[in-house]
Amino acid sequence: MKVALDIHGGDHAPDVNIIGAVNAISESKDNLHVCLVGDKDQAIKVLEREGVDPSLFSFEHCDDCITMGDHPVRAFMTKPNSSISKGFSLLKNREVDAFASTGNTGAMLVGAMQTVKSIPGIIRPCISSILPHTDGSVGLLLDVGTNADCKPDVLYQFGILGSIFASEVYKIEKPRVALLNIGEEEEKGNLLTKAAYQLMSDNQLFNFIGNIEGSDLFSSKADVVICDGFTGNVVLKQAEGFYELIKERNIEDDYFNQFNYEEYGGTPILGVNGNVLIGHGKSSDVAVKKMLKLATEVSDANLPEKISKVFI
Amino acid sequence: MKVALDIHGGDHAPDVNIIGAVNAISESKDNLHVCLVGDKDQAIKVLEREGVDPSLFSFEHCDDCITMGDHPVRAFMTKPNSSISKGFSLLKNREVDAFASTGNTGAMLVGAMQTVKSIPGIIRPCISSILPHTDGSVGLLLDVGTNADCKPDVLYQFGILGSIFASEVYKIEKPRVALLNIGEEEEKGNLLTKAAYQLMSDNQLFNFIGNIEGSDLFSSKADVVICDGFTGNVVLKQAEGFYELIKERNIEDDYFNQFNYEEYGGTPILGVNGNVLIGHGKSSDVAVKKMLKLATEVSDANLPEKISKVFI
Missing domain, CATH: 3.40.718.10 (Isopropylmalate Dehydrogenase)
Incomplete structure (x- = not known):
């Protein structure tokens, strides 16, 4: 199972994303491989500071990112080298099983609709x-x-x-x-x-x-x-x-x-043709870890295929 | 200040309504007179049981009532001898300053619209x-x-x-x-x-x-x-x-x-040409007492006149 994680998403990027990913793979017992999407130098710096071997991860380097204040549609169209755009490229090309981000929710929705697209028959995907x-x-x-x-x-x-x-x-x-x-x-x-x-x-x-x-x-x-x-x-x-x-x-x-959002980590976008996970902008490393765990569960469940069958 | 109270409203009628009214007048220092609307014999029985002199109240006797399950429009039209219908007659004829009930909310709204009516210019009254x-x-x-x-x-x-x-x-x-x-x-x-x-x-x-x-x-x-x-x-x-x-x-x-509904007692219907108060169906005697207090405050404020001025 390979999950792409946007390291620039959320209020506490990139640290909490990378630490969350480290803890997620250490708990996953080899079931999870994480591809860190974003500035590779920054990612490696955090990993080394935490004493973690960077070879445990793969990297998709890019040097731009979509901010919380960016207009979702405009940003996704004009920032092809952003971590969100890159993550969706990986997902679309089936290089990863899922893509997860705690970044700009609107841009994540636009990215999903523009790349993996909604499942035929679905009027509006939802979270x-x-x-x-x-x-x-x-x-x-x-x-x-x-x-x-x-x-x-x-x-x-x-x-x-x-x-x-x-x-x-x-x-x-x-x-x-x-x-x-x-x-x-x-x-x-x-x-x-x-x-x-x-x-x-x-x-x-x-x-x-x-x-x-x-x-x-x-x-x-x-x-x-x-x-x-x-x-x-x-x-x-x-x-x-x-x-x-x-x-x-x-x-x-x-x-x-149990009302602590950290407990759940995020939500898949339901109704799109791929496993896309959205997390809370204020996510901690615990929330990111749980989002990655949810990403593996959602991927295992193969929701897009199960949903498609109903709408054929 | 004279307020008509529907003694048959709510889940615990008539007892909590009458006890609430007794406590309201004893706390009001002669500012409040309550007219008990409903079965007079039943009301007097409760007052005597509570050791309260019935002459402290006036009575509007009627022997029908609109239940919680009744269809609001149909009930208001077909039960002219119900406590809700009688209360609105008193209000319309200016025999009381306000009418309060913890009964069928829909029937209270219909009654207000049919008798005192909405203030000209108001599209939809609200609570x-x-x-x-x-x-x-x-x-x-x-x-x-x-x-x-x-x-x-x-x-x-x-x-x-x-x-x-x-x-x-x-x-x-x-x-x-x-x-x-x-x-x-x-x-x-x-x-x-x-x-x-x-x-x-x-x-x-x-x-x-x-x-x-x-x-x-x-x-x-x-x-x-x-x-x-x-x-x-x-x-x-x-x-x-x-x-x-x-x-x-x-x-x-x-x-x-402070989330205890009892603290507030009810709400006026805003935008109608009279002081109409609605209380929670499960109201206790404390809630009824507070609804009657709110009725005096709303009447004192003369909301219909103040609202009318804006909409002229």
């Missing part, structure tokens, strides 16, 4: 977030920000994507897929969710269990929760805000500790 | 919720469920309504009004928030400070946060869900205790 449940299980929330405006058929497709992701990567049997709504009854909601409910309740491709409300996001009522990217992003950031409050107030609690 | 801030101040979130689908000009009007409510009732000077969005920059958002941003940033009627993200809802960055009723309802219920988790996990924390 997900983990919902820690009080019973110890986890759920998935999607979309969490890629598609601020969605049509009902897009939400319906998210149901398929989320269900495949939950069963193939999180090994949840027959995942229960719910629609995030403002009432449990079928007739509740806005125009979008009312129409999506109808599409979902008629479907044979996933196990739709109906509506779920904001108060039940962290219960184990559903394994996959579907919403548009605007709502999902507000929910995700509100949860992050709550977690920050818990930490600020020095509350130590095992359950709330 | 709000309190956001407790970490610095001890409070903010307002609106809409939280009345309008699942909103147009940009409706969000713009919510800015006016929220600003007036915050300054007149919560005595916040020049309230800072923010738009709930998925990025702080002007160009971020869905079609709705991008268009609403433009309307708000051009306005002279309230102090618009730009976008706010889900992670900042409980900071004191804004006094009033505007969103469509779908998003607001999800946010509100997610916050309720978090508060439930905090309680379940026996975490005692002064700040998080």
